[in-house]
Amino acid sequence: MSRGRRLTETERLSIARERSQGVPAADLAVRYDVSLKSIYNAANHASERQMANASRSRVIGIRVSDRDLRGFDAALARRGIAHRSDAMRRLMLAADDILRPDESTAEELRSMSAALNRVGNNVNQVARRLNEAKLRGEPLPYTAASHAEIRDLAGLVFDMADQIQELFRARRRSLDLSVTQALSGLNAEADHDAE
Template identity: 45%
Template sequence: MAKRHRLSDLERLEIVRESRRGVSAQVLGKRFDVTPRTIQYTVRKEQMRKRDSGIRTAQIGTTVTPEELRTFEALLGRHGVNSRSDGMRRLIQAANGILQPDEYLTDELKGFRAALNRVGNNVTQIAKRMNEANNKGIRPPFGQASLAQMRSLTGFVLDFADQVDLLVRRRTDRINLLVNEALKELADGEE
């Protein structure tokens, strides 16, 4: 049985570098006198090593307004975080708890949507009665009952808007609390 070539550390680094440049495992295998599977294993092992050791290899960037940046830096300063990178890193690590879908909010909004559909149907019926009367050339029947119904619908829409606003404020407050906790942990050195 023929003895296989054993890769040196320098050869492994070159394989990883060439693989990133897009050179195929077959080409690299021929160049280093190993199988394509060995090349794939070498590249995968390096990826696992970087992931397991926490080596940071990816970057993110975002464009913000000057006001947003000042607000973010002030928040970091309040929590004793001296670096935007550290603040962003901690927020990304805590994002699993912050960016979770809110089932309660979803259920509430479904209920609000159904109620708003009922209001829309009522307004449509009033408009239909007024159009029918107008098409017949008679004065639309808009008495005290219709006026009371319109006032009731208006009140409902205003209450609805207040409830949605309150719901969103509660959700925003919860997210702010989670963000503040994440930044406090960063400032305290906990990860």
């Protein structure tokens, strides 16, 4: 075994890979003609470097249209935020909260969908009765009560439309609040106070 031999970077990476696959250190020491300590150092150095690389920040790039960028900058300006990169970093950290589906809104929408299906079935039954009477040449069975039912159904549909709009407004307010919380502390006043 040569004590003075230095491993190349390629050899160190190869040793680390083979050690992670279970190749005995003694076998590698013989093959590379180095001491056991050199083998262990090469394997440990590679794992330390992997851990360090995982904790390093990364630079990412995205392509956006001029219009989208102006819109993003305007949204930041409304909040008094001067640095785009800080805002993006905060939004990325808050992405789990911001992008999480709102289960209560989804459940309310499912409930409204079921109610709308029932309304649709009722309207179909009224239309079927009218069509059957027309085909048989009978007077249409459309009474004042039928008319009241149709008006009630239409009112229900309009009420549901209003409820759906309010659900979306509430969700929008919630998202705005989440974004504001994610971006808190980045506004120009906070930057100015820090100086």
